[in-house]
Amino acid sequence: xxxxxxxxxxxxxxxxxxxxxxxxxxxxxxxxxxxxxxxxxxxxxxxxxxxxxxxxxxxxxxxxxxxxxxxxxxxxxxxxxxxxxxxxxxxxxxxxxxxxxxxxxxxxxxxxxxxxxxxxxxxxxxxxxxxxxxxxxxxxxxxxxxxxxxxxxxxxxxxxxxxxxxxxxxxxxxxxxxxxxxxxxxxxxxxxxxxxxxxxxxxxxxxxxxxxxxxxxxxxxxxxxxxxxxxxxxxxxxxxxxxxxxxxxxxxxxxxxxxxxxxxxxxxxxxxxxxxxxxxxxxxxxxxxxxxxxxxxxxxxxxxxxxxxxxxxxxxxxxxxxxxxxxxxxxxxxxxxxxxxxxxxxxxxxxxxxxxxxxxxxxxxxxxxxxxxxxxxxxxxxxxxxxxxxxxxxxxxxxxxxxxxxxxxxxxxxxxxxxxxxxxxxxxxxxxxxxxxxxxxxxxxxxxxxxxxxxxxxxxxxxxxxxxxxxxxxxxxxxxxxxxxxxxxxxxxxxxxxxxxxxxxxxxxxxxxxxxxxxxxxxxxxxxxxxxxxxxxxxxxxxxxxxxxxxxxxxxxxxxxxxxxxxxxxxxxxxxxxxxxxxxxxxxxxxxxxxxxxxxxxxxxxxxxxxxxxxxxxxxxxxxxxxxxxxxxxxx
Numbered sequence: 082x083x084x085x086x087x088x089x090x091x092x093x094x095x096x097x098x099x100x101x102x103x104x105x106x107x108x109x110x111x112x113x114x115x116x117x118x119x120x121x122x123x124x125x126x127x128x129x130x131x132x133x134x135x136x137x138x139x140x141x142x143x144x145x146x147x148x149x150x151x152x153x154x155x156x157x158x159x160x161x162x163x164x165x166x167x168x169x170x171x172x173x174x175x176x177x178x179x180x181x182x183x184x185x186x187x188x189x190x191x192x193x194x195x196x197x198x199x200x201x202x203x204x205x206x207x208x209x210x211x212x213x214x215x216x217x218x219x220x221x222x223x224x225x226x227x228x229x230x231x232x233x234x235x236x237x238x239x240x241x242x243x244x245x246x247x248x249x250x251x252x253x254x255x256x257x258x259x260x261x262x263x264x265x266x267x268x269x270x271x272x273x274x275x276x277x278x279x280x281x282x283x284x285x286x287x288x289x290x291x292x293x294x295x296x297x298x299x300x301x302x303x304x305x306x307x308x309x310x311x312x313x314x315x316x317x318x319x320x321x322x323x324x325x326x327x328x329x330x331x332x333x334x335x336x337x338x339x340x341x342x343x344x345x346x347x348x349x350x351x352x353x354x355x356x357x358x359x360x361x362x363x364x365x366x367x368x369x370x371x372x373x374x375x376x377x378x379x380x381x382x383x384x385x386x387x388x389x390x391x392x393x394x395x396x397x398x399x400x401x402x403x404x405x406x407x408x409x410x411x412x413x414x415x416x417x418x419x420x421x422x423x424x425x426x427x428x429x430x431x432x433x434x435x436x437x438x439x440x441x442x443x444x445x446x447x448x449x450x451x452x453x454x455x456x457x458x459x460x461x462x463x464x465x466x467x468x469x470x471x472x473x474x475x476x477x478x479x480x481x482x483x484x485x486x487x488x489x490x491x492x493x494x495x496x497x498x499x500x501x502x503x504x505x506x507x508x509x510x511x512x513x514x515x516x517x518x519x520x521x522x523x524x525x526x527x528x529x530x531x532x533x534x535x536x537x538x539x540x541x542x543x544x545x546x547x548x549x550x551x552x553x554x555x556x557x558x559x560x561x562x563x564x565x566x567x568x569x570x571x572x573x574x575x576x577x578x579x580x581x582x583x584x585x586x587x588x589x590x591x592x593x594x595x596x597x598x599x600x601x602x603x604x605x606x607x608x609x610x611x612x613x614x615x616x617x618x619x620x621x622x623x624x625x626x627x628x629x630x631x632x633x634x635x636x637x638x639x640x641x642x643x644x645x646x647x648x649x650x651x652x653x654x655x656x657x658x659x660x661x662x663x664x665x666x667x668x669x670x671x672x673x674x675x676x677x678x679x680x681x682x683x684x685x686x687x688x689x690x691x692x693x694x695x696x697x698x699x700x701x702x703x704x705x706x707x708x709x710x711x712x713x714x715x716x717x
Contacts, residue, residue, distance in 0.1 A: 097289075098217050100125030100175035101183040108210025113141075113186075114155040117148050117166055120215035125175065127213050134216055138167040138379060142323070143368050145375045158208040161189045161309060163321035167376075170224075170327040172216040173291075179282040182291050185320050186212045193313045197302050199275040202313035219261070224329035224497050228263040229253055229288070230389075231490040232427025233462035235299055236281055237272030237644055241468055246284045248477040248507040249463040249490055253288055256492075256511055262290045263328060267427035267460055268297025268339075268391025273645060275300065275314045282319075296322045297391035297427065298339045298361045308366070311341045323369055325376055330497045332380050334373065336390040338407050340364045347408075354404050363392035364408040377416050385421045385498035388413070393426040393459050394448065397433050397599070397665040398483055400606060401443040405429065410448035417455070421498045424457040425491070430466055432486045432504055433459035433665060434578035436689070439601035441665075458502060460491045461575075465507075466659035467643055471626050475508050478626070485516065485617025485661035486575035501690050504576035514576065514694040516616035517684045519556045520569040520669065524619070525610040527553050531622045531656055532610075545653045550623035554709055556615060558701045561674065569669040570595065570698070572684055573614040577666035580689035585670060585682050595668035595684075606663040617661040627655040675702050 103126055105115075117137040118127045133152015138145055142162045148154045156164070164186040168174045174184040188208055193201030231249060236242045258264070266285065271277045278300075285292055296315055305311040312322040322337035340347060343355035343362035352362050365373070380386065388394075392407055399405040405428065407413075435457040445451055465480025465488030473479045480488050487506035494501045505511055530547045559568060572583045572595055583595040598612055626641050627650035640650020649655075668686075681699045688694075 097180070098123055098173060098175045099178060100215050101177065102186060102215065103127070103213045104186065104209050105211035106209055108208055110158060110207045112155050112157055113164060113208050113210075113212055114153070115211040115213045116152045117154065117214045117216060118152050120175075120217055123217065125215050127215070134169070134172065137169050138325075138376070140165050140167075140372060140376075142321075143372050145372075145379060158188065163187055163316065163324070164212060165321055165324045166214045168216075168326035168328070170329060171219050173219045174326070175215055175217075176291050179279070180286040180288075180290065180292050181282060181319060182293060182326070184214065184326070185324065187316050187320070189313070193310050195306070197314060198304050199302060199314040200317065201302060201310070202317050225495065226261045226263070226329055227258055227492060227494045228265060229258055229490050229492055230265050230267055230425055230460045231463045232267035232460040233269040233297070233430055233464055234266065234281065235269040235272045235462065235464040235467065236277055237274060237646070238642070239277065239280070241272070241464070242277060242281050242284060244468055244477045245281070245463055247475050248488055250285055250287060251475070252505065252507045253490060256505065258288060258290050260289070264288050264290050264292040265333070265389055265425070266292060266294045267389060267425060268295040269299040269427060270294055270297065272299050273303065275302075275318060278318050293326065293333070293335065294319050295335050295389050295391050295427075296337050296339060298341065301339060301341050303359070305341065308340050308342070311339070312337065323372070329495055330383070331385045331387055331495055333387045333389060334376065336365055336373070336388060337369065338363050338365045338390045338392050340366070350408055352403050352408070360404075362404055362408070363406055365413070370412060373413070374416050377420075382420060383498060385423065385495070385500065386417055388422065388424045390424070390426050392428045393433070394424050394457055395435065395441070395444045395450065395453070396429050396431070396459060397435070397441050397606065398429050398431045398663065400441040401447075403447050406444070406447045408448065410450040414450055414454055422455040423500065424455070426457075426459050427462065429459055430462040430464070430482050430659070431459055431484045432461040432482065432575050433457075434502070434576050435601070436579040439579055440603045441599075441601060442603060442605035458491065461486055461489055461504060463488060463490065466621075466657065469624065469643060469657040469659060470620060471624055473508060477508065479620060481617045481621060481661065483659050483661060484664045484666065485573050485614040486666075489575075491576070502576065506575065512694065513696070515572050515574040515684075515686055515696060516614060517696045517698045518571050518614065518616035519698075519700070520571050520611065520613070520615050521556055521559065521563055522566045522568070523554065523563070524556055524615050528610040528613060528618060528622065535656060546623070546655065548623070549654045550619055553619055556619075557699065558703065558706060560703060560706055561677075564672060564674050564702070568672045569611075570672055570682065570684070571614055571616070572668045572686060573616060573664065574666050574668060574686050576688070577668070577686065578689055581668075581686060583668040583684065583686045585684050587682055588680055591673070593670045595670045598667045598669060599665045601665070608663045612663065612667070614661050614664055614667055621660045622656040623654050624657050625654045626650075627652045675700070677702050677704060
C-alpha cells in the first residue's frame with residue numbers, strides 16, 4: 082500500500098495553471114523516481130491516459146539525469162537537497178495562487194533541527210518513493226517573449242510593501258508583460274523579515290505572469306548556524322535557492338551566491354570581513370558549481386544562458402569591495418566561454434550595464450576576472466535607495482538610487498537567443514531614459530558645503546545643514562560669469578553602457594558630443610561635485626521628509642522609519658544616507674559661452690540597439706540673475 086498526496090488543483094484562467102507535483106510518500110530512501118508528464122486535464126495527477134514528457138532535465142542539486150522516452154527518471158537522494166526539474170522550452174510548470182512556479186520537492190530529514198526566528202524547515206522525513214512533475218504545453222507561438230527583472234524590492238515593513246505596490250508594480254501592471262511573459266525578482270525580495278514574503282508575493286502576482294525568485298542576503302535566516310541552513314525558511318515559503326528553467330531559446334539559471342555565515346573557506350580567499358561573526362560573502366559553493374557545469378554541458382550551444390544571481394559578479398559602485406562582488410568569477414566565465422550569455426543581478430541599488438570588454442579597478446583583485454567576456458547588468462532596485470527621499474506624486478518615496486537612476490525594473494525582450502534591454506523608471510513615461518541637468522559653479526559650492534558638513538562628527542556639527550535645496554536656486558538660470566567659470570550639461574542615462582552615445586543640439590545648429598565620465602578601461606571611480614549628477618544629488622542632499630511631525634500621539638509617525646525600523650527625525654531637512662557621488666552612466670559636456678536670452682537644447686541619447694531618446698532643457702542666460710523671491714520692497 083502507498084499513499085498519494087495529490088497535487089493541489091482549482092479552476093483557473095487559461096493562462097494560470099494552478100497545481101503542484103504529486104508525491105508518493107513510501108519509498109526506499111536511496112533514490113527518488115517518478116514521471117514528468119503532460120497534465121492534459123490540469124488536475125496535477127498523472128492519469129492513465131496522460132503521457133510522459135521525454136528528455137526533461139531533473140536534478141538533486143548536484144547531479145543531473147534526463148527523463149526517458151516515457152518521461153521516467155530516477156536520481157540519487159542526497160541528505161539535504163532540492164529535487165527540481167528544468168521547465169523545458171515549449172512547456173510550462175504549474176504555479177500556486179501567488180504565481181510561484183511549482184517544479185520542486187524539498188528534502189531535509191530532521192529539518193533545520195533548531196529554532197529559527199522564521200520557522201526554518203520542518204522535518205521532511207525519509208525520501209519519498211516518487212515525485213511526479215506535471216507540465217502543460219506552453220501556448221506561446223514563438224521564441225519571442227518579455228520578462229521583467231526587479232532587483233531589491235527589499236521591503237522591511239508592510240508600509241514598504243504598499244510603496245512597492247504603488248510604485249514599481251503599479252508601473253509594471255500599467256505597461257503590461259503579455260500572458261507569455263515572466264518576472265524574476267533578483268533577490269532581497271524582503272528586508273530581513275521573511276514573514277512579509279507571502280503578502281509581497283500576492284502583490285507582485287498581480288502582474289499575472291509566473292514569478293521566479295532569487296535569494297538575496299536580506300532573504301536569509303540570520304540565526305542560521307551554517308550556510309546549509311541559511312535558506313531553510315526561504316525554501317519552506319518559496320522553494321529552492323538555486324535552479325533553472327527554459328523559455329523559448331533561453332536557459333534561465335538562478336544561482337545562490339550568498340554565503341552566510343561566511344567562514345574559513347572565505348577567509349582563505351582573503352575575505353577578512355568573514356573573521357567577524359554574522360557576515361556574508363559573495364561566492365558560489367563547490368556543489369553548486371558542479372551542478373552548473375553539468376547543466377551548461379547539457380544545454381545546446383546556441384541557447385542564450387541568462388545567469389540570475391543577487392550579488393553582482395562585478396560592480397562599478399562597489400568596485401573595490403571583496404564582499405559585494407563574486408569570488409572566483411573566472412571559473413564561471415570559463416564554463417560558458419564561447420556561448421551567448423547574460424548576467425543579471427541586484428544588490429547594489431544601482432543600474433549598471435557593463436558591455437563586453439569593460440574593466441574597472443578592483444575587479445581582477447576581487448573576482449580573478451579581467452575584462453568582461455559578455456554583458457553584465459545590475460538591474461537597479463524596486464526600492465530605489467531603500468525608500469529614501471521625499472514623496473512623489475503617487476505618494477511613494479522618490480528614492481533615487483545610488484547613482485541617481487529612479488526606482489524601477491529592467492524589461493528584457495527576448496527573440497531567439499537575442500535580447501533588447503530597457504530600464505523602466507517607476508511612475509515615469511516609459512519613453513523617458515535619462516535625467517538632464519546643469520552642473521554649475523553654484524551647484525558645486527552647494528554640494529561641497531553639504532558634503533563637508535556630513536564629514537563632521539554628528540555630535541559636533543550644527544544640527545542644521547549649511548544649505549537645503551531652497552538655497553540651490555534655479556540651476557537653469559545662468560549669468561555669463563557662470564559659463565566662463567564652467568557649466569557642464571549632464572545626462573544621467575539610467576541604462577547607459579559603453580556603446581551609448583549622447584549629443585546636445587543647440588538652437589544655432591551646433592552639436593555637442595557628451596563624453597562618458599567613466600570609460601571602463603581599468604580606472605577607479607571618479608567622485609566629487611564635478612562628477613556628480615546635479616539632478617539626483619540636489620534631491621538626495623536635502624530631504625524634507627526628515628522634518629515631518631504631527632500631534633497624533635503616534636511616535637513612529639514622527640520623522641520617518643526606514644531599514645530595520647530605524648527612526649530618522651524629526652529633524653531639519655537632511656541629506657539621505659545614499660548620495661550619487663559617483664556614476665558610470667553619466668555623460669557631460671562643457672557649454673560654450675551662450676549669448677544672452679533663452680535657449681532650448683535637445684539632448685539625444687542613442688543606445689546600443691540604435692534606439693534614440695530625446696529630452697529638452699531650456700536655459701536662460703541673463704546679464705544679472707534676477708531676484709528669486711517676491712519683491713517685498715515694492716509693497717512696504
